[in-house]
Structure formats: structure tokens, C-alpha cells
Amino acid sequence: MTKPSPDRSSLQAVYDRLKIKQQSLDDMLKNPALKRTLENAARNHAKRLARFDPVAARCKNDD
Numbered sequence: 001m002t003k004p005s006p007d008r009s010s011l012q013a014v015y016d017r018l019k020i021k022q023q024s025l026d027d028m029l030k031n032p033a034l035k036r037t038l039e040n041a042a043r044n045h046a047k048r049l050a051r052f053d054p055v056a057a058r059c060k061n062d063d
Helices: 008-018 025-030 032-051 054-062
Strands: none
Touching: 008 025, 008 032, 025 032
């Protein structure tokens, strides 16, 4: 079973967090090792976003 590839917004979020300005995101995705690293980090980023429930967070802050 193959893992789903992350969407562009997750990849961009990870790239922005890394603060690497020597290479563009597209150039990094051309390198197989960097592509795999970025995709794994982007998958983890997407999982964290999926676990976040803004309604529960807002209710917790209202208490």
C-alpha cells in the first residue's frame, strides 16, 4: 500500500518552516532524497492539522 502524496499547501508549509532560501520548493522536489523528506514532513503536518479541532479549542478558551 502506497502512502498518499501530500498536497501542495502542506509541502509549502513545511518548506516555509525550514526557512531554506537557497533552493526553491520545486528544485527541492526534483532531488529524490529531499523530495522524500519534504513529503514525510508534509504528511506529518497534515496529520497534525487533521487532529486539531478549532471548535473544541474555542470552547476551551471560553471557559
